[in-house]
Amino acid sequence: MQSEPQPAPYRPDPRIEAISGWIADPVPAAAFPRHELRWRNDRWAAAVGLADLDDARWTGHFGRFEPLAGNLPQPLALRYHGHQFHQYNPDLGDGRGFLFAQMRDGQGRLLDLGTKGSGQTPWSRGGDGRLTLKGAVREILATEMLEALGVYTSKTFSVIETGEDLWRGDEPSPTRSAVLVRLSHGHIRIGSFQRLAALEEKEHMAALVDYCLDAFPGSLPPEDAPARDEPAVILMHQVVERLADLAASWMVAGFVHGVLNTDNMNVSGESFDYGPWRWLPKWDPRFTAAYFDHAGLYAFGRQPEALLWNCGQLAVALRALAETAPLVAALDRFGLLYHEAMCRRFAWRLGVVPQGTEADTALVQAAEGAMTASGVAPDRFFFDHRAGRAAGDDEFGQLLRRYEPAAAIDDPFWSEDAPPDILIEEVERIWAAIDRHDDWSEMHAKVDAIRRLGALLGPAPRPLGQAPAQS
Numbered sequence: 001m002q003s004e005p006q007p008a009p010y011r012p013d014p015r016i017e018a019i020s021g022w023i024a025d026p027v028p029a030a031a032f033p034r035h036e037l038r039w040r041n042d043r044w045a046a047a048v049g050l051a052d053l054d055d056a057r058w059t060g061h062f063g064r065f066e067p068l069a070g071n072l073p074q075p076l077a078l079r080y081h082g083h084q085f086h087q088y089n090p091d092l093g094d095g096r097g098f099l100f101a102q103m104r105d106g107q108g109r110l111l112d113l114g115t116k117g118s119g120q121t122p123w124s125r126g127g128d129g130r131l132t133l134k135g136a137v138r139e140i141l142a143t144e145m146l147e148a149l150g151v152y153t154s155k156t157f158s159v160i161e162t163g164e165d166l167w168r169g170d171e172p173s174p175t176r177s178a179v180l181v182r183l184s185h186g187h188i189r190i191g192s193f194q195r196l197a198a199l200e201e202k203e204h205m206a207a208l209v210d211y212c213l214d215a216f217p218g219s220l221p222p223e224d225a226p227a228r229d230e231p232a233v234i235l236m237h238q239v240v241e242r243l244a245d246l247a248a249s250w251m252v253a254g255f256v257h258g259v260l261n262t263d264n265m266n267v268s269g270e271s272f273d274y275g276p277w278r279w280l281p282k283w284d285p286r287f288t289a290a291y292f293d294h295a296g297l298y299a300f301g302r303q304p305e306a307l308l309w310n311c312g313q314l315a316v317a318l319r320a321l322a323e324t325a326p327l328v329a330a331l332d333r334f335g336l337l338y339h340e341a342m343c344r345r346f347a348w349r350l351g352v353v354p355q356g357t358e359a360d361t362a363l364v365q366a367a368e369g370a371m372t373a374s375g376v377a378p379d380r381f382f383f384d385h386r387a388g389r390a391a392g393d394d395e396f397g398q399l400l401r402r403y404e405p406a407a408a409i410d411d412p413f414w415s416e417d418a419p420p421d422i423l424i425e426e427v428e429r430i431w432a433a434i435d436r437h438d439d440w441s442e443m444h445a446k447v448d449a450i451r452r453l454g455a456l457l458g459p460a461p462r463p464l465g466q467a468p469a470q471s
Helices: 042-047 055-062 133-148 190-198 202-215 231-253 300-318 324-331 334-350 357-374 378-384 395-400 424-437 441-457
Strands: 024-026 036-040 076-078 082-084 087-089 099-104 110-116 155-166 175-184
Touching: 036 055, 036 133, 042 155, 055 155, 076 099, 082 190, 110 133, 133 155, 133 175, 133 424, 133 441, 190 202, 190 300, 202 231, 202 300, 231 300, 231 324, 231 334, 300 324, 300 334, 334 357, 357 378, 357 395, 424 441
Parallel strands: none
Antiparallel strands: 024 076, 036 155, 082 087, 099 110, 110 175, 155 175
């Protein structure tokens, strides 16, 4: 989902119905007192044949959750377990969201429409099942910026303000409410497999592996990989490839997810579920996004480690279907895959032609050193040095001058004072305009600027572990 979305007809394909009896619970949507459409992502609505919906029908489907034609007759809250900050929790599941619909895009990919803030489910654990409007605005900004910076991410598809007053401990209350719909490449988590392993549902786990291989196709393991023809081993290799690349893409974006629990890890390799995220104000491996992450478990520099640890938990679950050695062999690939992805994505964001792993590694290390020494935010650093410009006399500048530009910088954008950013102060400024004056112009202007950045950066490297797109 990195290239510009192309219009396609609506093609419903609710594949999950085949396994929904043991992986999900049918649930009703909340009855909200108000439905005020605040955001509709027509770029991606066109890609799944829904851009022609007028606002009334859009609100009916994505605010009242009237079923889409040929799709799921009732929303499904998915069941899963997970490690939360390394502590196993069997009492999880979709507590304020559900899977609403599935469809194919023009490239043949199976995509989900899932929700956040759509009401209570059997897995709400005492929560109200709601989402604050501020949380929805933050997710719009995060997904737009991540998409522009080449991260394989869910898309914020719709936001509807719902007219309730919510009380939250981490923001001034009462605060406004909303229901969000996201478009993503599946909602099967590592925690989905952990639940089946804990319940010893081996047949269901085998069926879920088959579902994932069909719904999220990818390449086969390397020729020398042991047991490379076994479905569980194939999936393990694909998830390792996807999460190694995802970790690299976050690092190059200067993005800190904040809560990398196994129930927040999608086996499709797609970044999703945005809560206390932050962008780096400066290059600092110790920077944390979540105020409750006191030990820095999910700090910026520890994100690759966290995703590898999560892959290890998937391997533990898949031992119900495969021997340990082939699963460990897949895990052992993570480090090299991550390193190669870092080099590839770093060169892409700098707008230079890669020179090979050894030279590119030196460039990345020198760039990290230059950012650390200068205190410049990563967004500004990449902007200033796009296509090899502004190469100084330090180690990074000397290495950068050896690289051939891979992108033009003749657009007036590259002569502006600074690139668009969504550092926390900017997010708060945008939210204040909405909250105090109901002024959405700042948010829309920011999204326009982010999309312009994404267009000028051009198509990102294709995410690892994904099958080539098909029509």
